[in-house]
Amino acid sequence: MIKSAEVVIIGGGISGCSIAYNLAKKGVKNVVILEKEYLASGSTGRCGAGVRQQWGREMNCRLAMESIKFFENAKEELEYDKDIEFKQEGYLIVATTEKEDNQFKENVKLQRKLGIPVEYLTPKEAKKIVPHLNTKGVISATFCSKDGHLNPFLMTDAYAKAAKRLGVKIYTYTEVIGIKVKNNKIYGVKTNKGFISTRIVINAAGGYSKQIGKMVGIDLPVYSERHQILVTEPVKPIQGPMVISFSLNIYCQQTPHGSFIMGRGDSNEPKDLRVTSSWNFMEQMTTTAINLLPPLGELRIIRQWAGLYNITPDKHPILGPVKEVDGFYLAIGFSGHGFMLAPMTGLLLAEQIIGEKTTIPIDKLDKDRFERGEMVLEPSVV
Ligand code: FAD
Numbered sequence: 001m002i003k004s005a006e007v008v009i010i011g012g013g014i015s016g017c018s019i020a021y022n023l024a025k026k027g028v029k030n031v032v033i034l035e036k037e038y039l040a041s042g043s044t045g046r047c048g049a050g051v052r053q054q055w056g057r058e059m060n061c062r063l064a065m066e067s068i069k070f071f072e073n074a075k076e077e078l079e080y081d082k083d084i085e086f087k088q089e090g091y092l093i094v095a096t097t098e099k100e101d102n103q104f105k106e107n108v109k110l111q112r113k114l115g116i117p118v119e120y121l122t123p124k125e126a127k128k129i130v131p132h133l134n135t136k137g138v139i140s141a142t143f144c145s146k147d148g149h150l151n152p153f154l155m156t157d158a159y160a161k162a163a164k165r166l167g168v169k170i171y172t173y174t175e176v177i178g179i180k181v182k183n184n185k186i187y188g189v190k191t192n193k194g195f196i197s198t199r200i201v202i203n204a205a206g207g208y209s210k211q212i213g214k215m216v217g218i219d220l221p222v223y224s225e226r227h228q229i230l231v232t233e234p235v236k237p238i239q240g241p242m243v244i245s246f247s248l249n250i251y252c253q254q255t256p257h258g259s260f261i262m263g264r265g266d267s268n269e270p271k272d273l274r275v276t277s278s279w280n281f282m283e284q285m286t287t288t289a290i291n292l293l294p295p296l297g298e299l300r301i302i303r304q305w306a307g308l309y310n311i312t313p314d315k316h317p318i319l320g321p322v323k324e325v326d327g328f329y330l331a332i333g334f335s336g337h338g339f340m341l342a343p344m345t346g347l348l349l350a351e352q353i354i355g356e357k358t359t360i361p362i363d364k365l366d367k368d369r370f371e372r373g374e375m376v377l378e379p380s381v382v
Contacts (some may be wrong), residue, residue, distance in 0.1 A: 004032040004197040007353065008189050010176050010212055011204035012150065013044035014339055015331045017159035018346025019202055021078070024166035026350050031168045032198075033160075034191060036175035040156040042206040044339060046275070048229060048251055048263050048309025050242050051340035052091040052147040053116045055106045056380040059316055060337070061114050065346045070343035071150060079165075080158035083238060084150050085256050089240035091147035092129055093380075094138045094292075097249045099156055101139045103379055108142055118144040119148055130243055132295045149242060151341055159346075176205075179328075180213040186216075186327035200353060202329040207273060207308025209332035216325045219334065221370050222310050222318070222333040226269045229283040230304035232296070234258030243293060244382060250288045251382050252296070255284050260296060262289050265309075265336070265382045275306045309336045314375035317363045330354065330367060336381060 006028055009016045012035025023031045035041070051068055055061045070077065071086050095101040104120065111118045119125075120142055123135035129143055160170060171193070178190035179201060188197040203212045213220035235258050243252040250260035264285050282304055290297040312318060312333035321329050329352070331345050338345070344360070351358045369375050 001173070001193050002021055002032065002169060002196060005032040006217060007032070007197065007200040007202065008196055008198045009202045009204055010031045010189070011035065011042065011206055012039040012160070012170060012172060013042045013204065013206050014156050014200070015206070015345050016204035017156050017163060018070060018330060018342040019204060019349045020168045021159045021163040021166070022346040022350035023259060024163055024168050026099055026354055027059060028354065031165060032196065033168065033170045034174045034176055034189070035170065035172045038172050039160055039170070040153050043307045043309070044152050044156055046229070046305055048149070048253065048261055048340045049152045049339055050091065050149045050251060052144065052242070054091055054093055054107065054111060054118055054142055054144050054380065055378060056103060056110070057316070057376055058110060058114065059365070059376070060378055061111055061116060063341045065114065065116060065144065067341050067343040068146060074155065074158060078162040079157045080161065082154055084154045084158055084224055084269065086148060086150040087256055088146060088148035090129070090143055090145040090239065090242070092126060092133070092141055092143050092241045093244045094133070094141045096137050096139060096245060098139065098246050104140055104142050107380060117143060117146060118142055130241060132238065132293055133243065134292055134294055143262060144239070146291065147242065149255070176212065176215070181216050181325055183219050186325060188375045200327045200329065202331060202349060203329045207310050209310055209330070216328050218322060218324055220318070220330070220332065221367060222312055223271050224310050225271050226274050226306050226310040226337065227263060227265060227309050228277060228285070228287060228304060228306045229261060229263035230282060230301050232260040232299040232301050235299060238292070238295065245292065246380060246382060248288055248292060249382060250285070250292060252289055252293060259302070260299060263382070264288065275308065275357070275372040277304045277306050298351055311335045313377035315381050316376070317341065317345070318367045319348055322367060335378070344346070
């Protein structure tokens with residue numbers, strides 16, 4: 001293993017690989033990714049892989065909009081030899097409470113102002129888009145045809161291969177076990193395979209980001225929570241868009257291979273690093289799914305699994321340097337939507353590290369916003 005690096009990125013998920021690619025593309029030499037297992041083994045490879053621009057706050061809308069523009073051309077930009085399976089057939093988000101309907105009206109105003117092509121629909125109009133949707137109890141819906149989903153393994157692989165071609169070194173099965181800090185400056189990282197001296201470390205460790213923070217003596221304002229998901233047998237295509245309801249607590253999409261993938265949030269989920277599956281999840285998930293999308297009751301489940309959401313108090317990520325330790329950067333706290341934001345995460349972190357003006361102002365995404373009382377809560381999350 002190499003002995004020194006310009007930048008060390010901890011975590012080989014979509015964020016770490018995107019940051020590495022963007023740094024190398026901007027000419028930074030000797031960038032290293034350290035991954036304790038294999039690429040995409042964390043939340044990235046366990047996620048629903050939905051990408052949407054329909055957010056309730058400007059920051060998430062803008063990060064997602066720019067990221068989707070990237071996904072649309074990712075294969076060409078990254079010179080990837082496979083299809084990344086970007087199925088851009090929209091997100092249909094249904095409201096089942098008056099409060100939610102009011103929020104959707106606000107969301108649509110904001111999204112349209114930003115140029116997001118979103119429609120506000122009656123239940124009847126929503127049913128035209130997803131004919132098997134049970135509209136009983138549905139008050140309204142919003143739809144953006146440019147949202148969708150793509151394959152998280154292929155997308156991570158595309159970034160990793162492009163990064164490698166630009167000189168990035170990727171060490172899998174290499175765990176960071178300590179970070180050397182002296183006089184509030186980064187001096188290097190200790191791994192299970194040796195020491196790498198560096199002045200810049202990026203914490204892109206997903207669900208483990210708090211543990212990495214502790215290595216430099218910082219208690220990061222994030223926690224991890226198990227989120228579960230399941231997949232059915234494949235069937236012929238019947239559902240174009242991802243269907244979501246925040247109030248019913250469900251997201252559900254049909255992948256290009258024909259399987260349905262669905263997940264839900266649960267505030268009673270363990271807030272630790274557990275990624276076991278539960279029977280309770282499967283019961284609640286299938287009950288909600290069959291009620292909202294009745295034909296799904298005919299399908300067999302083939303597998304369920306779990307991954308970690310790394311969550312901030314305002315459901316926005318934390319991006320950028322910290323004031324306590326010179327050279328320590330964060331790309332954490334994606335609160336369940338870090339896959340879709342990864343193109344912007346990579347670009348913005350690279351811009352910050354080399355001292356460029358960021359494409360979008362992100363000083364409000366620093367970790368100290370909570371202490372300053374400046375957080376803006378994102379309402380539209382599962
Ligand atoms: P990760 O993919 O978790 O990568 C971090 C990596 O760091 C891991 O591979 C881990 O092994 C490694 N690591 C940790 N500690 C160390 C160490 N000490 N040394 C070396 N390596 C280390 N997002 C969306 O945008 N759309 C969705 O539809 C969506 N659905 C989701 C559904 C579920 C069930 C879950 C769990 C998440 C979902 N997310 C979704 C969130 C998304 O998965 C994450 O926000 C995103 O993948 C974060 O990527 P990351 O690279 O930051 O973290």
